[in-house]
Amino acid sequence: MSTAAAAPGSNYLTNGSSVSSWLLTKDHKRIALLYLLSVTFFFFIGGIFALLIRLELLTPQGDLLQADTYNKVFTMHGQVMVFFFLIPVVPAVLGNFLVPIMIGAKDLAFPRINLLSWYLYIVAGILMLWTLALGGVDTGWTFYTPLSSQFSRTNVVMAAVAVFINGFSSIFTGLNFIVTIHRMRAPGMTWNRLPLFIWAHYATSVIMVLGTPVIAITLLLVGFERMFHLGIFDPALGGDPLLFQHLFWFYSHPAVYIMILPSMGIVSELIACFSRKRIFGYSAVALSSIGIAVIGFLVWAHHMFVAGISLYAALVFSFLTYFVGVPSAIKVFNWTATMYKGAVTLTTPMIYAIGFLGLFTIGGLTGLFLAALGLDVHVTDTYFVVAHFHYVMVGGVVMAYLGGIHFWWPKITGRMYPEFWGKLSAMIGFVGFNLTFFPQFIVGYLGMPRRYWMYAPEFQVWNVLSTAGATVLAVGYLMPLVYLTWSLRYGPVVGDNPWGAVGLEWMTTSPPPTENFLEPPVVTWEAYDYEHIKEVPVAY
Amino acid sequence: MLKYFPLWPDQASNFAGSVDGLYIFLVLVSIAMFVLIGAASITFAVVYRRREGVEATPIEGSTILELIWSVIPFIVFMIIFGWGATIYFDERTPPRDAVEMYAVAKQWMWKFEHPEGQREINELHVPMGRNIKIIMTSQDVIHSLYFPAFRIKQDVLPGRYTTLWFNATQVGEFHLFCAEYCGTQHSNMIGKIVVMQPAEYELWLNGGNNGRTSLVGTGQKLFTELGCSTCHKSDVQGRGPVLAGVFGKQQLLQDGRLVKVDEDYVRESILNPQAKIVSGFQPIMPTFQGQVSEEQLVSLVAYVKSLKAEGQPSNVAQAQPQQVK
Numbered sequence: 001m002s003t004a005a006a007a008p009g010s011n012y013l014t015n016g017s018s019v020s021s022w023l024l025t026k027d028h029k030r031i032a033l034l035y036l037l038s039v040t041f042f043f044f045i046g047g048i049f050a051l052l053i054r055l056e057l058l059t060p061q062g063d064l065l066q067a068d069t070y071n072k073v074f075t076m077h078g079q080v081m082v083f084f085f086l087i088p089v090v091p092a093v094l095g096n097f098l099v100p101i102m103i104g105a106k107d108l109a110f111p112r113i114n115l116l117s118w119y120l121y122i123v124a125g126i127l128m129l130w131t132l133a134l135g136g137v138d139t140g141w142t143f144y145t146p147l148s149s150q151f152s153r154t155n156v157v158m159a160a161v162a163v164f165i166n167g168f169s170s171i172f173t174g175l176n177f178i179v180t181i182h183r184m185r186a187p188g189m190t191w192n193r194l195p196l197f198i199w200a201h202y203a204t205s206v207i208m209v210l211g212t213p214v215i216a217i218t219l220l221l222v223g224f225e226r227m228f229h230l231g232i233f234d235p236a237l238g239g240d241p242l243l244f245q246h247l248f249w250f251y252s253h254p255a256v257y258i259m260i261l262p263s264m265g266i267v268s269e270l271i272a273c274f275s276r277k278r279i280f281g282y283s284a285v286a287l288s289s290i291g292i293a294v295i296g297f298l299v300w301a302h303h304m305f306v307a308g309i310s311l312y313a314a315l316v317f318s319f320l321t322y323f324v325g326v327p328s329a330i331k332v333f334n335w336t337a338t339m340y341k342g343a344v345t346l347t348t349p350m351i352y353a354i355g356f357l358g359l360f361t362i363g364g365l366t367g368l369f370l371a372a373l374g375l376d377v378h379v380t381d382t383y384f385v386v387a388h389f390h391y392v393m394v395g396g397v398v399m400a401y402l403g404g405i406h407f408w409w410p411k412i413t414g415r416m417y418p419e420f421w422g423k424l425s426a427m428i429g430f431v432g433f434n435l436t437f438f439p440q441f442i443v444g445y446l447g448m449p450r451r452y453w454m455y456a457p458e459f460q461v462w463n464v465l466s467t468a469g470a471t472v473l474a475v476g477y478l479m480p481l482v483y484l485t486w487s488l489r490y491g492p493v494v495g496d497n498p499w500g501a502v503g504l505e506w507m508t509t510s511p512p513p514t515e516n517f518l519e520p521p522v523v524t525w526e527a528y529d530y531e532h533i534k535e536v537p538v539a540y
Numbered sequence: 541m542l543k544y545f546p547l548w549p550d551q552a553s554n555f556a557g558s559v560d561g562l563y564i565f566l567v568l569v570s571i572a573m574f575v576l577i578g579a580a581s582i583t584f585a586v587v588y589r590r591r592e593g594v595e596a597t598p599i600e601g602s603t604i605l606e607l608i609w610s611v612i613p614f615i616v617f618m619i620i621f622g623w624g625a626t627i628y629f630d631e632r633t634p635p636r637d638a639v640e641m642y643a644v645a646k647q648w649m650w651k652f653e654h655p656e657g658q659r660e661i662n663e664l665h666v667p668m669g670r671n672i673k674i675i676m677t678s679q680d681v682i683h684s685l686y687f688p689a690f691r692i693k694q695d696v697l698p699g700r701y702t703t704l705w706f707n708a709t710q711v712g713e714f715h716l717f718c719a720e721y722c723g724t725q726h727s728n729m730i731g732k733i734v735v736m737q738p739a740e741y742e743l744w745l746n747g748g749n750n751g752r753t754s755l756v757g758t759g760q761k762l763f764t765e766l767g768c769s770t771c772h773k774s775d776v777q778g779r780g781p782v783l784a785g786v787f788g789k790q791q792l793l794q795d796g797r798l799v800k801v802d803e804d805y806v807r808e809s810i811l812n813p814q815a816k817i818v819s820g821f822q823p824i825m826p827t828f829q830g831q832v833s834e835e836q837l838v839s840l841v842a843y844v845k846s847l848k849a850e851g852q853p854s855n856v857a858q859a860q861p862q863q864v865k
Binding site: 062067068071138140142144146147150151152234235236240241242275276277278280281282283284305306307308311314315318319322325326329330332333334336337339340341342343344345346354357358361362365366368369371372373374375376377378380381382442445446447449450451452453454455456458461462530531 | 544545546547548549555558559562563566569570573574577578580581584585588589590591594595596597598599600601602605606609610613614617618620621623624625626627628629630631632633647680681682684686688689691692693694695697698699700702715717718719720721722723724725726727728
């Protein structure tokens with residue numbers, strides 16, 4: 001970048017303070033911070049909807065909200081959280097900040113496209129909020145047809161356009177990462193030396209680029225059917241409602257891996273650093289990311305076992321689903337094994353990482369229940385499914401994301417947060433999460449369908465427990481917002497490598513200069529070379 | 541304790557036991573795995589906590605260990621797959637002797653019809669110990685018929701028929717839920733399934749039966765009223781194919797394809813007759829789209845189904861006495 005006349009002591013934060021130096025920045029680190037602010041905003045919007053849902057479900061009657069309002073609330077909760085928080089959160093914030101630095105590059109391959117992707121996200125987000133202001137949508141985040149295309153009387157098209165535009169933001173980020181990882185690695189940074197965070201983002205990017213266009217096209221078709229009555233999905237017009245579900249899940253199942261793979265990448269970094277060891281079975285963990293990305297495209301119809309697909313199709317999709325379980329299991333075992341004979345420190349990021357292990361293991365194991373055909377018939381479309389995907393997509397992703405934010409916070413800001421509060425919030429978050437979502441497995445097995453505004457009285461006790469847990473969880477998620485903000489000003493200034501971690505990002509200054517490195521790095525060591533790092537501060 | 545903190549719905553069908561069995565197996569597998577991972581990570585974090593002067597032991601990995609913890613889960617997964625698939629195969633294969641009932645779903649109501657012509661809304665009475673098959677369709681969006689106590693659920697789609705079957709094993713009233721989100725009153729699209737002793741069920745069926753027409757009878761009446769019978773004659777070949785005995789058979793089409801005559805094919809042939817023309821016939825049948833409701837379609841399907849070829853016992857005969865009234 002021509003403007004980056006890196007004076008000694010200047011870093012990416014101090015290099016320009018005007019509004020345009022932020023809003024027109026091409027620096028991947030500044031764009032990452034723009035994303036950090038925006039995804040945090042949408043997380044709290046989505047969180048408010050979650051709170052309303054839990055409050056309504058305190059009692060079996062529909063008393064707090066109207067039926068229509070409730071339906072809009074859970075729809076917007078899902079759409080905001082999935083499309084505007086969970087999908088972008090790790091790649092667009094931590095990925096954006098770290099992918100170039102970790103491979104020794106100055107920036108992403110296409111800095112302007114990177115900025116464009118943030119603007120697309122913002123345009124989509126504003127459209128989403130506008131949809132909300134106009135009265136919201138009530139189709140569920142899944143937009144199932146023909147409800148969405150013919151029957152709903154809400155702003156379906158506008159919400160679909162928002163998701164459509166947001167998809168391009170995702171595609172551009174993925175494209176940028178793929179090209180950057182292929183073309184811009186520092187001399188000596190071979191594929192076998194890439195941090196696992198990079199492998200995970202590479203796999204994620206492939207899914208983003210291949211999968212996202214499908215949801216975009218699908219939502220376009222919903223719009224066409226809704227506006228012009230083209231018969232695509234509604235049988236009354238000659239369409240096929242199951243076609244929608246196939247197309248939707250063809251993207252939306254891999255989208256789960258868009259959310260979880262980058263989180264797995266974070267966890268690999270954290271566990272290696274705080275065990276002071278190379279990840280056990282580096283290649284297996286790296287390749288399992290690719291394996292998950294590939295097999296993830298072949299399991300979509302496991303969302304449709306009772307939807308009216310043929311018996312034999314269901315058998316094939318159930319079978320393939322168990323294949324995707326294997327690489328996930330390998331990762332969990334390898335992470336655990338990494339701690340064996342390590343030198344483990346339970347810092348805030350490590351507690352988050354172990355919390356991730358716990359929640360992801362529960363989420364993964366309950367996936368085995370849902371992939372089992374005969375059992376899925378009973379539990380699909382109940383709270384069992386709701387609990388399962390929250391454990392994976394929310395429990396797993398948010399634990400890993402917060403772990404990553406705490407880990408790289410001193411790199412991003414140059415300052416450290418208070419460790420006590422960090423550990424406390426990690427533990428409150430873990431406990432609160434389990435209190436909120438574990439009861440939902442039970443009430444799901446009891447038969448409570450999802451998306452119910454009113455429910456049978458025997459389900460109440462588990463709903464009360466869940467709502468109580470949600471208040472604990474909210475505290476766990478709000479605390480970092482407070483002390484991390486506090487640390488921006490009052491946190492102690494720490495050195496370039498407070499954790500004694502390996503990885504190129506720790507070899508530059510904190511915060512890094514605009515061009516990331518004062519001297520272009522040359523890599524001569526393997527990833528996670530903790531054996532050979534000498535100066536190890538014991539402060540944390 | 542369980543009264544206040546229920547963990548299981550009632551077990552009231554042939555499937556409940558086997559589904560719960562697999563569930564318990566999976567709960568045990570999960571607890572074992574979770575304890576293993578949890579204990580290992582906590583133990584390692586404590587035993588190998590960082591101490592001054594003690595370095596981590598570098599370990600590259602172990603192919604053998606990795607193979608072990610890939611292959612063992614895979615074997616367990618295949619057991620679960622096979623177990624789940626077996627139950628599912630059962631759930632998706634209604635026995636031939638099942639009593640056929642029909643359901644038409646709409647926003648936000650369940651309409652049921654018994655073969656004897658008894659109709660119900662948001663309530664379904666069934667005899668205990670008999671195989672019951674429900675053939676379902678929707679008038680508008682996708683719904684899903686769910687009986688938690690029976691561990692069975694099936695989406696109900698507009699424009700086609702899906703089926704669900706069970707054999708109730710316990711007398712009582714159980715929940716009936718719509719499980720697929722279907723709009724404003726989704727959570728109100730509920731009701732109950734009432735399982736009765738067979739004798740009581742017969743009484744219930746006959747109660748208030750003042751000249752009710754059976755489902756097949758209604759279909760037969762419609763078949764005449766709509767003029768179907770002028771072309772689809774029962775004995776000689778008319779302008780349309782003879783329908784007696786065709787249900788369940790393979791039918792040769794004009795374009796050389798073979799199609800199985802099932803509920804969906806009969807429905808399609810009424811609403812969109814040009815779609816699949818039987819070999820040797822002209823595409824002259826008009827569409828009945830918009831002229832017959834889903835309920836009428838159901839009775840027409842039931843009637844066509846009941847038509848047996850010469851020499852076969854016919855269900856129509858049984859339906860006749862009521863029809864005569």
